[in-house]
Amino acid sequence: MTSAALPPSSVTVRVPAKVNLELLVGAPRGDGYHPLSTIFHAVNLFDEVTVMSAPEWGLAVSGPQSFGVPVDGTNLAARAAQKLAEVAGIDEAVHLTIRKDIPVAGGMAGGSADAAATLVACDVLWGTGLSRPELEEIAAGLGSDVPFLLGGGTAMGSGRGERLAPVLARGSYHWVFALSEAGLSTPAVYAECDRLRGDRAVPDPSPSAEMMTALRSGDARALGAALSNDLQAAAISLMPALGDVLDAGLEFGALGGIVSGSGPTVAFLAESNEAALDLAVSLTASGAVQDVRRATGPAHGAHVISAPRPG
Ligand SMILES: C[C@](O)(CO)[C@H](O)COP(=O)(O)OP(=O)(O)OC[C@H]1O[C@@H](n2ccc(N)nc2=O)[C@H](O)[C@@H]1O
Numbered sequence: 001m002t003s004a005a006l007p008p009s010s011v012t013v014r015v016p017a018k019v020n021l022e023l024l025v026g027a028p029r030g031d032g033y034h035p036l037s038t039i040f041h042a043v044n045l046f047d048e049v050t051v052m053s054a055p056e057w058g059l060a061v062s063g064p065q066s067f068g069v070p071v072d073g074t075n076l077a078a079r080a081a082q083k084l085a086e087v088a089g090i091d092e093a094v095h096l097t098i099r100k101d102i103p104v105a106g107g108m109a110g111g112s113a114d115a116a117a118t119l120v121a122c123d124v125l126w127g128t129g130l131s132r133p134e135l136e137e138i139a140a141g142l143g144s145d146v147p148f149l150l151g152g153g154t155a156m157g158s159g160r161g162e163r164l165a166p167v168l169a170r171g172s173y174h175w176v177f178a179l180s181e182a183g184l185s186t187p188a189v190y191a192e193c194d195r196l197r198g199d200r201a202v203p204d205p206s207p208s209a210e211m212m213t214a215l216r217s218g219d220a221r222a223l224g225a226a227l228s229n230d231l232q233a234a235a236i237s238l239m240p241a242l243g244d245v246l247d248a249g250l251e252f253g254a255l256g257g258i259v260s261g262s263g264p265t266v267a268f269l270a271e272s273n274e275a276a277l278d279l280a281v282s283l284t285a286s287g288a289v290q291d292v293r294r295a296t297g298p299a300h301g302a303h304v305i306s307a308p309r310p311g
């Protein structure tokens with residue numbers, strides 16, 4: 001057998017974080033999930049997942065954002081590998097190494113990203129032969145955000161967020177993310193959204209014309225004005241300091257600012273790379289935020305960056 005025919009000895013996949021450019025939330029369904037209309041946008045803030053055949057299941061987490069990430073079977077990446085093995089009928093263990101740069105419990109889908117990366121990596125390591133729709137179905141079973149992280153880019157999400165459709169989106173955008181030290185729990189933020197709404201009637205969510213027009217134009221100023229998130233008030237209610245962070249970014253010249261997903265990360269859109277740098281410096285110097293990261297979007301979804309073959 002030539003070395004090219006041998007399976008890789010390990011596979012490393014890079015996967016982006018996401019921000020929801022628009023997140024419209026309906027009234028809870030019978031199963032407790034909320035119907036969504038959302039525009040997902042992947043940004044080049046990456047985690048990397050390496051999978052390697054091993055005699056026993058194992059997991060290690062490293063990198064700047066590794067604090068607080070579970071290293072047992074509850075890690076979403078471990079669950080992804082086990083689910084794929086079960087569906088594909090694979091009886092092999094893997095060791096997973098996650099290098100985390102995506103903030104944990106930050107509303108940027110870090111755990112979902114690791115799950116998507118693990119599906120792609122194990123699929124290559126094991127040569128499962130599953131189709132893309134089959135991988136997407138496994139992804140949807142792991143979490144509502146997981147299917148989007150397989151493909152990345154900019155896409156529309158409906159259902160509980162797992163049903164994806166392409167969207168016409170031009171341009172590339174410069175973002176500044178204001179990170180928080182503490183995280184927010186996604187179910188708690190959805191529950192707070194319901195509580196704040198009380199008995200008010202909530203319309204079925206559908207994409208706004210303003211957002212669609214902004215994406216088609218590729219105009220950062222129009223996109224900044226169109227950003228919206230129905231979970232923002234709930235995130236601010238649970239973490240009032242986020243209101244001050246939003247005010248500070250807009251005062252320092254951001255084209256728009258929004259809580260990312262369920263928060264507490266706040267995403268600011270800047271006019272250019274230089275404007276993003278200025279904004280990041282101003283936010284840090286003001287003391288209003290604990291840490292900032294710059295990124296651009298759209299970014300590619302989970303993709304293999306290394307798969308060496310033995311020999
Ligand atoms: C806030 C977002 O990140 C926006 O993209 C997502 O809606 C959350 O996606 P996720 O973390 O992948 O969520 P899941 O793991 O599927 O669900 C976690 C919990 O979030 C709540 N949840 C999630 C998605 C949704 N459409 N409605 C919900 O109410 C539910 O309480 C659920 O038990």
Ligand SMILES: Nc1ncnc2c1ncn2[C@@H]1O[C@H](COP(=O)(O)OP(=O)(O)OP(=O)(O)O)[C@@H](O)[C@H]1O
Nearest residue numbers: 075076104105106107108109110111112114186261
């Ligand atoms: N691989 C993982 N990386 C980070 N957290 C994980 C992972 N697996 C499980 N978790 C658990 O999931 C919780 C939520 O983490 P995550 O970083 O995915 O939140 P999030 O970005 O706010 O999610 P989302 O934006 O999808 O709602 C963490 O507090 C942690 O306990």
